[in-house]
Amino acid sequence: MHLLGRAPVIRRGGRWHTQFPAMSSSAATGTYSPAAEAGGKRREKREELRRHLAEDADWPRADNRSFHECREAFLRTGATTAASGSAYAEFGKTKVIVSVFGPRESKKAMMYSDVGRLNCNVSYTTFATPVRGQVIILELIIVLASITKGDLPIIISCASLALADAGIMMYDLVTSVSVNIIIDPTSDEEAWQDGSLMVSYMPSRKEITQLTLTGEWTDGKITNAVELCMDACSKLCDILRNHLKETANLASE
Amino acid sequence: MVGLSEGEKHFIRGGIAQDIRTDGRKRLQFRALSVETGVIPQANGSARVRLGGTEVIASVKAELGKPSILHPDKGKVNIFVDCSPTAEPTFEGRGSEELSAELSVALQRCLLGGKSGAGAAIDLSSLIVVDGKVCWDLYIDGLVISSDGNLLDALAAAIKVALSDTGIPKVTVSVSTASDEPEVDVSDEEFLQFDTSSVPVIITLTKVGRQYIVDATSEEESQMSSAVSVSVNRHGHVCGLTKRGGAGLDPTVIFDMISVAKHVSQQFITLLDSEIAAAQAEE
Numbered sequence: 085m086h087l088l089g090r091a092p093v094i095r096r097g098g099r100w101h102t103q104f105p106a107m108s109s110s111a112a113t114g115t116y117s118p119a120a121e122a123g124g125k126r127r128e129k130r131e132e133l134r135r136h137l138a139e140d141a142d143w144p145r146a147d148n149r150s151f152h153e154c155r156e157a158f159l160r161t162g163a164t165t166a167a168s169g170s171a172y173a174e175f176g177k178t179k180v181i182v183s184v185f186g187p188r189e190s191k192k193a194m195m196y197s198d199v200g201r202l203n204c205n206v207s208y209t210t211f212a213t214p215v216r217g218q219v220i221i222l223e224l225i226i227v228l229a230s231i232t233k234g235d236l237p238i239i240i241s242c243a244s245l246a247l248a249d250a251g252i253m254m255y256d257l258v259t260s261v262s263v264n265i266i267i268d269p270t271s272d273e274e275a276w277q278d279g280s281l282m283v284s285y286m287p288s289r290k291e292i293t294q295l296t297l298t299g300e301w302t303d304g305k306i307t308n309a310v311e312l313c314m315d316a317c318s319k320l321c322d323i324l325r326n327h328l329k330e331t332a333n334l335a336s337e
Numbered sequence: 338m339v340g341l342s343e344g345e346k347h348f349i350r351g352g353i354a355q356d357i358r359t360d361g362r363k364r365l366q367f368r369a370l371s372v373e374t375g376v377i378p379q380a381n382g383s384a385r386v387r388l389g390g391t392e393v394i395a396s397v398k399a400e401l402g403k404p405s406i407l408h409p410d411k412g413k414v415n416i417f418v419d420c421s422p423t424a425e426p427t428f429e430g431r432g433s434e435e436l437s438a439e440l441s442v443a444l445q446r447c448l449l450g451g452k453s454g455a456g457a458a459i460d461l462s463s464l465i466v467v468d469g470k471v472c473w474d475l476y477i478d479g480l481v482i483s484s485d486g487n488l489l490d491a492l493a494a495a496i497k498v499a500l501s502d503t504g505i506p507k508v509t510v511s512v513s514t515a516s517d518e519p520e521v522d523v524s525d526e527e528f529l530q531f532d533t534s535s536v537p538v539i540i541t542l543t544k545v546g547r548q549y550i551v552d553a554t555s556e557e558e559s560q561m562s563s564a565v566s567v568s569v570n571r572h573g574h575v576c577g578l579t580k581r582g583g584a585g586l587d588p589t590v591i592f593d594m595i596s597v598a599k600h601v602s603q604q605f606i607t608l609l610d611s612e613i614a615a616a617q618a619e620e
Contacts, residue, residue, distance in 0.1 A: 255585075279450070291585025295565070297578035299450050303599075306575060307592060314588065 154261070154316060159242075159327050161249040169249035173242035180239050182246040206239060237262045240284050240294075245324050256286035257324050258293055261316040281306070283313035287321045341559060349560050353545045358557070360389075365601055367552045370494070372612040374502040382503025384616075386495040388552065390485030395477065395495035397503045401521060402474035404465065412464020412472040414457075416444045417479070418492060424484035439581075443489055444479070447539050447568035447577030448496065458536040458576075459500070466508055467519045473505060486555040489566050493539035494609055500536055501613050504528030537570040537577070538605050540598040544586070549594060551601055565594045569602035 155176035163172035167183035174180075237260035244258040262282035279299015285292055292314070297306070341349075352358050362368070368389030377383035380396035404411060418440040420433035428436075450457030464473040477499070479492045507527035511520045543553040543564040550557065558564075563582030570576050575595060580586070586594075 286585055289585060290587060292580075292588055292591055293585040295578060295580045295586075295591060296446060297575065298446050299576070300570070301575045303575070303596070306595065310588060310591070 154320075157320065157323060159245060159324065161245060161328065161331050167246075169246050171242050171246035171249055173238055173245065175238050178238055180242045182239070182243045184243075184246045184249070204243075236260070237282055237284070241320060241324065245328070248324075248328055256288040256291075257321050258284050258286055259317040259320040259324065260284035260294070261313045261320065281309045281313065283310055283317060285314050285317035285321075287314075287318040341556060345556075346560060349557055350546050353548050353550055353557070356548075358550065360554070362552075364548060364550045365597070367605065367608075368554075370608060370612060372494075372498055372609070372616045374498060374613070374616045380499075381505065382499045382501075384495050384498035384502055386491050386498060388487060388491045388494070389554065390483060391487055391491045392481075392483040393488065393491045393495045394480045394482060395492065395499040396480075397496075397499050398476045398478070399503070399505050400474045400476065401466070401471055401508075401523070404469060404472040408461070409469035410465055411461035412474065414449060414459055414461065414464075414475045414477065416448065416477045416496075417441055418444065418481070419478070420481040420484070424481050440479070440481075440489060440492060443566060443579045444492060444496070444539075446579055447493065447537065447566065450576060458497075459531070460535070463532075464505075466521060467510055470519055471510075471521055484555065486558045487541060487552045490539050490541050490552065493537070493568065494605075497533060497536045497538060497609065498613055498616070500531050501533040502617070503531050505531070535570055537568040538602055538609060539566050539568045539577075540602045540605065541566040542594045542598055544582075544584075544590075544594075549597070565591065565598070567595055567598035567602070569599050569606075571603075571606055573599050573603065575599070 155178075158174040160172045162170060163181055164170040164183050167185055170181065170183040172179075172181050240258060240260035248257060260282060262280055279297070279301060281297045281301070282294070283292060284294040292310075295310070301309075349359055353364065356364050358364070360368075368391075369387075371387045373385040375383060376385045376394060377396045381399045383394065383396040385392065385394050402413065405413065418437050420428045420437050420440075422429040422433075425433075427433075448458040459475070464475065466472055477496055479495065481488055481492070505528060507524040507529055509522045509524070511522065540551060541553070541564055542549040542551060543558060543561045545553075545557060545560050545562070549565075553561065553564075561582055562584040563580060563586055565586070566579045566581070567575055568577040578595070580591075
């Protein structure tokens, strides 16, 4: 687990309200929600958005969450035995397994490249989607999803956990969170959205590795949403990191 | 793929740093744009757009279909992109699949808006003929004929032009009392035009070194660390965004890129509009 030695652990003192100290030995559960103070200098703008959200958001979400609450995250590494690394993640009803195989020699048919290659492959189980047998192929490492959507960010986060479990050196754990007007949407919520935004972020390096956006957005909203996502990403990353540490400690004992 | 020597790479990067690129352009300057409409007579609307050495065709076909159960008051729009082997020999066979899929997804993300239809290029409720029964399905196909970088911007521009060229046949609906299904009579003389003023353009900012440039050639693209494509409509609202390339970006850089893209987009929209008007006057 080189990664743990390399990447500094960033804890944002006291700001992250999770309930996860009661972690079991190899599994972590916790909810994490972005703090209101994220992006300090833009606090006022953010407050404005919050007020705006509060005005709009006077109905409960289908799963009884508040508008800035992420779904409960359950994480576990070493989910499959054959792979060099693997992880299982459960965010609410979305369940993902990621396995990492390799490193191995690249296929002859591929073009020569002087850098490594990460082949990703996503498959949905036939019972994962409301319509049976509806298969969607995305991108990423052998992933098996089940039950609900809202899943690309979870797949990304879970994949980086699996990569860490495989002992692959990384710049940082990449975590990903999506938002429409509400954070961490479920599939039902996704169907009625006006727009969505997904951020993948490496908190230690403060770098955004992927950003996608649909729907019509004003400048201020984009800034706010990106900061909200970045903050949630940092917290999710802390949860991942803590879980990895715990498992590593357990293994070395 | 572009094969460049170390010297050439250095020359390209150095030029961009000094705001004079290898073809004499500034960082935020587009290549010469030329637009032609009605290039495919079988389609309802079509356009050919040339942006320097990049050449693309977009066509719009309209077919009568059934609206989905989830959105009975809306029509459907499909966007597909294909890369012709004339653009690059490696596109032969299945070689272009990955690039085509990437371009299609990026265009769908930038032009179709949110799931509820907010920020979409085309007002989907304008495609409905009979609520829950009959609607227009639009098939937008993009074809890359010649590739010299900045395919996404060229394709989006071509789609905008093709939509402004599109005529949807006028339909008359007669409901017979005997059956539930309405009878639809498609006119082949009268056509309705689209309102394309809300169709966004895509501006791709390619980051080379510490600077970013618009309308990169494929040589410049080979030197990029990452690229951000922003789709902006006439009101200056961002309607979609995608990032390409492996390198991560600092959040402040992304925000800066978005505001630059918004600024550039307004000039590009004006330019494109005047080209559309000129192309339609020629016909």
